[in-house]
Amino acid sequence: MVNLLFDFLFPKRCVSCGKFGAYICKGCFSKIEYIEKPVCSVCQRQAIGGKTHPGCRSRYGLDGLVVACRYRGPVKRAITKVKYKWIYDIEKIFVDLTADNLWRFDLPSDLTIVPVPLHSKRKRWRGFNQSEILAKSLAKKFGVDLRDVLIRTRETKSQVGLKRDERKENVKGAFSLNAIQTRFGIASQTGFVRSVEGKNFMLVDDVYTSGATMAECCRVLKKAGARQVWGLTVALG
Ligand SMILES: [Zn+2]
Ligand SMILES: [Zn+2]
Known part of the structure; x- marks a missing residue:
């Protein structure tokens, strides 16, 4: 009933063409460009199973990347829309898009999901973190664990419009392992270190462009002893 009333007051409109009925209409949905062949997290050239090429790998770098589609057309418009107002139905589209394409990737077992964190100030202002919801x-959906083992310790400006090197610089040192404030005001990371050591992780964000943000998050996890770290985003920019 509540849903019906909501639909009546705020009818669904396609984010791409404006047609009423769904957030991505059938016609626009058919225009989504899927990533048929997984790519390398570093050079973005074709890579079997989404695994980072041996020659592109680095000590603290990503082991692989899962991306469902191109950051174009209806997907780009949908992602831009939920940055400012989270819409459950769009989230469902994103999750299904990702799930339907997961078979293309050669993922490690026993993954723990970690959302790319927003700075607490930014999250308060926006009211939610889209990566966290996703x-x-x-x-x-996959019955796997999720742990907020990372925090964004520094506010960063938007990566939009920045060049590759500037993006790297912008997020450098912006993340750290989550910590619990102890009774004496000293932050303790012990518990979080223990939950990272020797484990496999899947970092989740909405869009993968230069990969600078994910690379920085990955570095923190690997320095804390993570075994394999993969990235997952809905779209590849
Ligand atoms: Zn449409
Ligand atoms: Zn490569």
Whole structure:
């Protein structure tokens, strides 16, 4: 009933063409460009199973990348829309798009999902973190664990419009392992270190462009002893 009333007051419109009925109409949905062949997280050239090429690998770098589609057309418009207002139905589209394409990737077992964190100030202002919501839904769908082991310790400006090197610089040192404030005000990371050591992780974000943000998150996890770290985004920019 509540849903019906909501639909009546705020009818669904296609984010791409404006047609009423769904957030991505059938016609626009058929225009989504899927990533048929997985790519390398570093050079973005074709890579079997989404695994980072041996020659592109680095000590603290990503082991692989899962991306469902291109950051174009209806997907780009849908992602831009939920940055400012989260819409459950769009989230469902994102989760399904990702899940339907997961078979293309050669993922390690026993993955723990970690959302790319927003700075607490930014999250308060926006009211939610789209990566976190997406990560939660994915974890639920696949029955895997989710842990907020990372925090964004520094506010960064938007990566939009920045060049590759500037993006790297912008997020450098912006993340750290989550910590619990102890009774004496000293932050303790012990518990979080223990939950990272020797484990496999899947970092979740909405778009993968230069990969600078994910690379920085990955570095923190690997320095804390993570075994394999993969990235997952809905779209590849
Ligand atoms: Zn449409
Ligand atoms: Zn490569």
